[in-house]
Amino acid sequence: MNNTEMNTKYNSNRNADTKIDMLATDEARLIYDRHAGTYDICSLPMELMAGTARRQELFQGLKPGDSVIEIGVGTGRNIPHYPDNIQVTAIDFSERMLDNAKRRAEKLNVENVDFHLADVQELPFENNSFDRAVTTFVFCSVPDPLKGLSEVNRVLKPGARFDLLDNMTYRMMGAHINRKTMDNIRLSGFHVEREDNLFLDVVKRISTVPVCSKYT
Numbered sequence: 001m002n003n004t005e006m007n008t009k010y011n012s013n014r015n016a017d018t019k020i021d022m023l024a025t026d027e028a029r030l031i032y033d034r035h036a037g038t039y040d041i042c043s044l045p046m047e048l049m050a051g052t053a054r055r056q057e058l059f060q061g062l063k064p065g066d067s068v069i070e071i072g073v074g075t076g077r078n079i080p081h082y083p084d085n086i087q088v089t090a091i092d093f094s095e096r097m098l099d100n101a102k103r104r105a106e107k108l109n110v111e112n113v114d115f116h117l118a119d120v121q122e123l124p125f126e127n128n129s130f131d132r133a134v135t136t137f138v139f140c141s142v143p144d145p146l147k148g149l150s151e152v153n154r155v156l157k158p159g160a161r162f163d164l165l166d167n168m169t170y171r172m173m174g175a176h177i178n179r180k181t182m183d184n185i186r187l188s189g190f191h192v193e194r195e196d197n198l199f200l201d202v203v204k205r206i207s208t209v210p211v212c213s214k215y216t
Contacts, residue, residue, distance in 0.1 A: 076101030
């Protein structure tokens, strides 16, 4: 797919803005609220497939003072890898998961992070706000991934990177796992610079940059 085709498809998708499916979103939120206390144990297979080193990679190459948004901070597994010379905005739509992340940050004395109860499908931030977006095992369970990915595109500065660890086909805790994540990323206006299979084609490390946006 060339850039012209990608722009056409992306703009068509953005022009057909849809409302958030609150029923599906509330159902997904309830699942994560319910499993917040045992999430780290339940998600251990994904963790073993990805590994700590892969989480560290998501924060490489940042400059002092850069602003980073972590989408779906969950229980805060990425918090130990935050460089101390950047500012992180960490969001999650599950209040109980977010509480876990706050406790982990406090335990680790990490102070360069602001936590927000927010949904990636409707981010409460201005256009072109962040130097990087990071997410781990999130878009496999967003009810409307195209809407969420388009919101990430909107809040990123021109040329900013969007780095992901995600699973493609594994089903966990009733979430919406089986979907065409790579197609959704491209249809949301991102160019995939890197795509590594970490465990067969189930877990991937993906690095992207926005190539088309209505917000620049």
